[in-house]
Amino acid sequence: xxxxxxxxxxxxxxxxxxxxxxxxxxxxxxxxxxxxxxxxxxxxxxxxxxxxxxxxxxxxxxxxxxxxxxxxxxxxxxxxxxxxxxxxxxxxxxxxxxxxxxxxxxxxxxxxxxxxxxxxxxxxxxxxxxxxxxxxxxxxxxxxxxxxxxxxxxxxxxxxxxxxxxxxxxxxxxxxxxxxxxxxxxxxxxxxxxxxxxxxxxxxxxxxxxxxxxxxxxxxxxxxxxxxxxxxxxxxxxxxxxxxxxxxxxxxxxxxxxxxxxxxxxxxxxxxxxxxxxxxxxxxxxxxxxxxxxxxxxxxxxxxxxxxxxxxxxxxxxxxxxxxxxxxxxxxxxxxxxxxxxxxxxxxxxxxxxxxxxxxxxxxxxxxxxxxxxxxxxxxxxxxxxxxxxxxxxxxxxxxxxx
Numbered sequence: 001x002x003x004x005x006x007x008x009x010x011x012x013x014x015x016x017x018x019x020x021x022x023x024x025x026x027x028x029x030x031x032x033x034x035x036x037x038x039x040x041x042x043x044x045x046x047x048x049x050x051x052x053x054x055x056x057x058x059x060x061x062x063x064x065x066x067x068x069x070x071x072x073x074x075x076x077x078x079x080x081x082x083x084x085x086x087x088x089x090x091x092x093x094x095x096x097x098x099x100x101x102x103x104x105x106x107x108x109x110x111x112x113x114x115x116x117x118x119x120x121x122x123x124x125x126x127x128x129x130x131x132x133x134x135x136x137x138x139x140x141x142x143x144x145x146x147x148x149x150x151x152x153x154x155x156x157x158x159x160x161x162x163x164x165x166x167x168x169x170x171x172x173x174x175x176x177x178x179x180x181x182x183x184x185x186x187x188x189x190x191x192x193x194x195x196x197x198x199x200x201x202x203x204x205x206x207x208x209x210x211x212x213x214x215x216x217x218x219x220x221x222x223x224x225x226x227x228x229x230x231x232x233x234x235x236x237x238x239x240x241x242x243x244x245x246x247x248x249x250x251x252x253x254x255x256x257x258x259x260x261x262x263x264x265x266x267x268x269x270x271x272x273x274x275x276x277x278x279x280x281x282x283x284x285x286x287x288x289x290x291x292x293x294x295x296x297x298x299x300x301x302x303x304x305x306x307x308x309x310x311x312x313x314x315x316x317x318x319x320x321x322x323x324x325x326x327x328x329x330x331x332x333x334x335x336x337x338x339x340x341x342x343x344x345x346x347x348x349x350x351x352x353x354x355x356x357x358x359x360x361x362x363x364x365x366x367x368x369x370x371x372x373x374x375x376x377x378x379x380x381x382x383x384x385x386x387x388x389x390x391x392x393x394x395x396x397x398x399x400x401x402x403x
Contacts (some may be wrong), residue, residue, distance in 0.1 A: 007098075010075040013122055017071040019149035020118070021064055025314050027145055028060055031162045035110065036225035039089060041049040042134050048238035052108040063114040066368040067309040073367060076389045077124045090397050095197055097392040099126035100182035103163075104370065105170070105196060106187040113367045114186075117146060117160045123388035126272035128181075130163045130170060157330045174199040185383070187371050191300070203304035207371030207385070209324040211298040212356045214343065215315040217332030218251040220377040222258055223354055224332060225331045226265055228360040232329070232355040233304050234269055240329055240372060244299050247309045247318060248279075262306070295322040312337060316344050327356040327376040348372065348380045 023033070035055040044050050081094040102125045104114045113129055113379035118129035131139040139162055147157035165173060174184070174196065186196040187207045197204055214232065252258060259282045267274060268395050273286045280288040283306075294305060295318075309315045312330070319328050328343040329351040338352040349359045358383070361369030366384035373380050377388045 008124055008155075009075065012155070013124070014071050014073070016149050016153045016155065017067050017118060019072075019152045020145060021067050023145045023148050024060065024067075024114070024142075026208055027141065030140075031055060031060060031110075031138065031141050032057075033144075034141040036134050037109075037137045038085070049108045049134070051238040053110070053138075055110050055138055063111055065242075066111075066126055067118050069367045070122050070385055071124070071360075073385050074388050075122065083389055087119055088400060090395060090400055094277040095394060096389040096393055097386065099390050101126045101180050102388070103128040103129065103130065103168055103181055103184045105184065105186045105192065107132040107192065108134055109187075110135045111143060112187065113139050113142040113162070116370050118368050119368055119383075119385050121159060122350065122385055125182075125388060126158065126170065126276050127160050128163055129161065130165060142358070171195070173201050175201060175388070177201070185224075185371050189333075205373055205378075206375045207240075207383075209374075210242060210296040210300075210326045210356075211244050211296065211322065211324040212241065212327045212329075213245045213247060213319045213323050214218070214243055214329040214331065214356070215309070215312065215319070216246065216248045216252065216342075217312060217334065217337055217377050218249040218253075220249075220252060220253075220339065221333055222261075222291050222329040223351075226262065227302075228329065228331060228353065228355050229262065230269065232357055233266070233271060234285040234302065235357050237299075237301055238356065239360075240298075240355045242300070242331075243304065244297070245295070245305045245307070245322075247307050247315045249312070249315070250308050250310060252277070259283065266304060269302075271304050274303065274305045276305075276307035279306050298324060312341055316341060319363055320344075326372065327351065327359045329354065329356055348374050 016038050038053060042050055042053060076093045076096055077098055079096045081096065082341045085091045102120050105118045113131060117127050117129065146160040150157050150159055150257055181202045182282060184196055184204045184208055185201060186199050190209055193206060195302035204369055211307065214229060229246060234243060248259060259279060261264050263273065263283050269307040274284045274289060274294065282287060325347050327349045328347045330338050331353055342350040342352060358364065359372060360383050361367055364382055366382040370383040373383050
C-alpha cells in the first residue's frame, strides 16, 4: 500500500509528535546555528523576508508549542459527517479522509517546516516541503529532526520530505510530478502563487496576499480607530494580516483634524504615508498616488495608503475590487452599519472594531495553521487541522443494483 494511503492510529501519530518535541528541544543549538548561516547569507534589503527568516529561542518555543497544540487536538480523520439509510436499504456513511499527499511551497519561514508538517501528518497526509533557498540550512536541520522522530517510532521518513529543487526543477515537478500529488498550497507573494497556478496539474489552494483594508465610518470612535490602525500596521509588517489601506469617511466629525492627528501618530512611528488627491489637500507634504496599481499592492513594509471615501458603499466596493480577499475592518459604533459591511465585504475575515492582526490560527482558536486561505474551495481562512482532510462516502448494500 502506498505510504500516502496508509491510515495510522492516533496513538502512533501522537507518539511521533511527542518524540519531535523532545528532539527539537535537544537540537535547539543546532537549529540556531543553522539559522545564523542563513541570516548571514541573506541580503537584508527585504526586511519583511528577513524577519520571517529569523529563528531564535522564542521561535523554537513557538514551534514546540505548535506541536503540543496539534498533539492535543482530536484526530480529524474518520469522523462521521453524515449517516443515512435510504428506503432501498442502502446505508450511506460520509466520513472525513486524508487528502493523500500535500505539497507546500513557501518562502523564508523555517517555522513553516514545523507547523505545516505537524498539521499534515496528524491529518494522515504525506507532506512535501519546498522551502526557499534562503532558509536551506535551517530547514535541513528541522527535516532531520522530523526523520529521527518518524524512524524512532517505526515509520518511514518519507512521510515528511524536504524537496531540494531549483526553480526550473520545481516547475517541471509541478507539471510532471514524479509522485502522486493531491493538493498544493503556495505560501508567499503574487509571483509565487502565479508560478504555482500556471504550472500545477493538481488542486491548488491559494494562501493569498494580504492587501488588507480598514474603513473608518462616520460613527467611528476615534480613540479606538487610532489604536486599531497603529496595531494593524506596525505590530508585524511581515505578516499577511498587516494593514495596507485606510479609507476614511469624509463625514466623520472634525474630519480634517482627525486626518492630521492620524498623520502625526503614524509619522512619529516612522510609517511612510501615501495619500489620494483628497487627503493630499489636507496633508500637502505627503506623496500622492501616481499609479492606480498601488491599490492592488501588499506593502509588507512600514507604509500605509490613506484615502477619502463618501460612504460605506464606496468603501465596500473598493475593498471588493482591490483587496486580496484576506481581511477587512470597519471602525464604527453603529452596529447595523457594521453588520452590512461585514456581510457585503468578500474577505476571508471581516472585523468590527478590531485589528486585522487577529487573522491567525492561534488567535482565532484554530491552533497551528498551514496557511490563511483566500480561496473559497474547500475552505477560507486559517487552515488548521480540521481543514486538512477531505471526505469519503462508504456505501453498504446487500446485492443492490440500480434499476
